[in-house]
Structures are given as structure tokens and as C-alpha cells.
Amino acid sequence: MxxxxxxxxxxxxxxxxxxxxxxxxxxxxxxxxxxxxxxxxxxxxxxxxxxxxxxxxxxxxxxxxxxxxxxxxxxxxxxxxxxxxxxxxxxxxxxxxxxxxxAPKKRGRKPGSKNKPKEQLAPEVYLQYCGEEADQNAIIERIKEQYVSEGHRAGNIKSLKLYLKPEDRAAYYVINDRYAGKVDLF
The missing domain is CATH 1.20.5 (Single alpha-helices involved in coiled-coils or other helix-helix interfaces)
Structure with a gap:
């Protein structure tokens, strides 16, 4: 070994x-x-x-x-x-x-209250002359018709002055201090 x-x-x-x-x-x-x-x-x-x-x-x-x-x-x-x-x-x-x-308190009617103010007095005027009669409202309507027939608008009327002359059997008027005219009274 x-x-x-x-x-x-x-x-x-x-x-x-x-x-x-x-x-x-x-x-x-x-x-x-x-x-x-x-x-x-x-x-x-x-x-x-x-x-x-x-x-x-x-x-x-x-x-x-x-x-x-x-x-x-x-x-x-x-x-x-x-x-x-x-x-x-x-x-x-x-x-x-x-x-x-x-602000001071305002007097008068409050908005929405039941108490309505009195309407202003609108008198009805009648003109009588020599047995004939003319109504103011009828005369004003004739004046408006004539004004419109001449080419104006009725809404343009702001003021109207009316002169009644029964001896001429005519009503003279002036509209808006510019335009003047004449209509028959009776």
C-alpha cells in the first residue's frame, strides 16, 4: 500500500x-x-x-x-x-x-290703496244760438277729421285752442300753436 x-x-x-x-x-x-x-x-x-x-x-x-x-x-x-x-x-x-x-312723509294716497282719487270734472259744453245747438265734443271731432285729411297725424296734436264765433257760424282753432283752421259750427 x-x-x-x-x-x-x-x-x-x-x-x-x-x-x-x-x-x-x-x-x-x-x-x-x-x-x-x-x-x-x-x-x-x-x-x-x-x-x-x-x-x-x-x-x-x-x-x-x-x-x-x-x-x-x-x-x-x-x-x-x-x-x-x-x-x-x-x-x-x-x-x-x-x-x-x-325725507318728510308724503301725504296722499298710497299706491295700491283702495281709495282712488276723484277724477277731475270734465264739463260738457253746449252752444245754443238762434235756435241751433252745437256740442263741444262734436266740434273737436270735426277739427281732428279736417287735420288728418290734410295729411297730418292725429297723435301729433299736443294742444288745441278753440274759438267759437256763432255770428259767423264757424269755429276757429289753433293746433300746437302752429296750425290754424276753421270748421262749421252747426
């Missing part, structure tokens, strides 16, 4: 030559480098994805904060305008109450 070599039965206890150890280490290193490169690429991709996701989240947060800020400014503006309108209404009501207190 002295010439024989002993075999180690324990795994991994074999001694390998230094060259094989170097090549094994180189392959392990190269595989480690490849693995680390792949890991680095994966990590870089993960980081890029995280950055884009974070950027999206940040953008969403910016949009949300901008909308919140815009909503807040709109709310502030509306509350400010509401406050201004209430202040204006209050000052207007105060000035109205001051005016009401300062």
Missing part, C-alpha cells in the same frame, strides 16, 4: 492544479461580472421605472395642488365678492333708511 496513492473520499478535498484553479476563478469572475452587469441593468431599469412613476406621481401631485390652489383662489374670490356685495347691500340699506328717516 505504500506505493499506492490514497484517494480522498471526501468531496471537495481534491487538490486541483493552480492552473485549473485560476481558470475556475476566471470563469467565476466572468460569470459574476456578467451577473453583476445584468443586475446593474435590471437595477437601472427599475430605477428608471421608479423615476418615471415618481415623476408621474409628482406631476399628479402638482396638478392636484394647482387645482387645489385654483379652487382656493376661486373660493377666496367668490367669498371676497360675496363679502363686498353684502357690505354694499348693508351700506345701501343703511343709506336708504337714513334717506327714509330724513
Amino acid at each position: 505504500a506505493g499506492r496513492r490514497r484517494k480522498n473520499t471526501v468531496a471537495g478535498s481534491k487538490k486541483e492544479s493552480p492552473k485549473t484553479q485560476n481558470t475556475l476563478q476566471e470563469t467565476n469572475v466572468s460569470t459574476d461580472k456578467e451577473a453583476t452587469k445584468a443586475d446593474v441593468k435590471k437595477q437601472a431599469e427599475d430605477v428608471n421605472e421608479k423615476k418615471t412613476a415618481d415623476a408621474k406621481i409628482v406631476e399628479d401631485k402638482k396638478v392636484q395642488t394647482e387645482t387645489k390652489a385654483a379652487d382656493a383662489t376661486v373660493k377666496k374670490a367668490t367669498t371676497a365678492t360675496e363679502k363686498k356685495t353684502t357690505v354694499l347691500k348693508q351700506t345701501a340699506s343703511k343709506t336708504e333708511t337714513n334717506k327714509k328717516a330724513d
Whole structure:
């Protein structure tokens, strides 16, 4: 047995030559480098994805904060305008109450009351001469008819002066202090 070599039965206890150890280490290193490169690429991709996701989240947060800020400014503006309108209404009501207190009370009929004012007296005028009679309203209607037949409008009449002259059997008139004419009295 002295010439024989002993075999180690324990795994991994074999001694390998230094060259094989170097090549094994180189392959392990190269595989480690490849693995680390792949890991680095994966990590870089993960980081890029995280950055884009974070950027999206940040953008969403910016949009949300901008909308919140815009909503807040709109709310502030509306509350400010509401406050201004209430202040204006209050000052207007105060000035109205001051005016009401300062103004003397008006006498007479209030709007919507049941007591209606009396209508003014509209007399009916009749002219009698030598057994004939003329009514004032009938004379005024003849004057209007003549005025319209001459090309004027009846709505343009603002004032009417009427002169009755029974001895001439005529009624003279002046409309709006410009136009004068004559109609038969009877």
C-alpha cells in the first residue's frame, strides 16, 4: 500500500492544479461580472421605472395642488365678492333708511290703496244760438277729421285752442300753436 496513492473520499478535498484553479476563478469572475452587469441593468431599469412613476406621481401631485390652489383662489374670490356685495347691500340699506328717516312723509294716497282719487270734472259744453245747438265734443271731432285729411297725424296734436264765433257760424282753432283752421259750427 505504500506505493499506492490514497484517494480522498471526501468531496471537495481534491487538490486541483493552480492552473485549473485560476481558470475556475476566471470563469467565476466572468460569470459574476456578467451577473453583476445584468443586475446593474435590471437595477437601472427599475430605477428608471421608479423615476418615471415618481415623476408621474409628482406631476399628479402638482396638478392636484394647482387645482387645489385654483379652487382656493376661486373660493377666496367668490367669498371676497360675496363679502363686498353684502357690505354694499348693508351700506345701501343703511343709506336708504337714513334717506327714509330724513325725507318728510308724503301725504296722499298710497299706491295700491283702495281709495282712488276723484277724477277731475270734465264739463260738457253746449252752444245754443238762434235756435241751433252745437256740442263741444262734436266740434273737436270735426277739427281732428279736417287735420288728418290734410295729411297730418292725429297723435301729433299736443294742444288745441278753440274759438267759437256763432255770428259767423264757424269755429276757429289753433293746433300746437302752429296750425290754424276753421270748421262749421252747426
